[in-house]
Amino acid sequence: MGTSSKSPKDSARTTGEFVGTHAVADALARAASESCRQHERLDAVMRNGNPEVELEGIATVAEACDAHVRTLVAAFERAAPGAFGDEAQRRAASALWLASRDFVRRHDGCDLAERELKRHSAQKLTELHAEFELQASALLALRQAVTAYRKLRPDAAS
Numbered sequence: 001m002g003t004s005s006k007s008p009k010d011s012a013r014t015t016g017e018f019v020g021t022h023a024v025a026d027a028l029a030r031a032a033s034e035s036c037r038q039h040e041r042l043d044a045v046m047r048n049g050n051p052e053v054e055l056e057g058i059a060t061v062a063e064a065c066d067a068h069v070r071t072l073v074a075a076f077e078r079a080a081p082g083a084f085g086d087e088a089q090r091r092a093a094s095a096l097w098l099a100s101r102d103f104v105r106r107h108d109g110c111d112l113a114e115r116e117l118k119r120h121s122a123q124k125l126t127e128l129h130a131e132f133e134l135q136a137s138a139l140l141a142l143r144q145a146v147t148a149y150r151k152l153r154p155d156a157a158s
Helices: 008-048 052-078 087-116 122-152
Strands: none
Touching: 008 052, 008 087, 008 122, 052 087, 087 122
């Protein structure tokens, strides 16, 4: 008869880490999905020339979603991302975290570039355009990471 090197307390801690890490990753997937949805909505409103008051309202909601993603990125970093029982889920959660982190970073970069744009020189406008292109790319990567994560954890959507 073999003996286990783990005590019941260690086993409970490990199980709790799995549940906690999965819960944070699931919350990050939901928040990232909603952030993507709100940015798509904002883009549609901007293209359709809807009233400014509607644009401001949707922009406020999108900013709140982005702030929530930012909070959950930090929470995931603290939640022992290595504590996944399933390797495929760990990789998908890590990809989701990386895409979320990059999206937040690119979004912050666009905000900073907009605030610093005082003179509208061709060079500054080119730099701003590049920042927005990078943000759009990060948003696409975030959508793809959410989709990949949800394939492995379909219950994360609820």
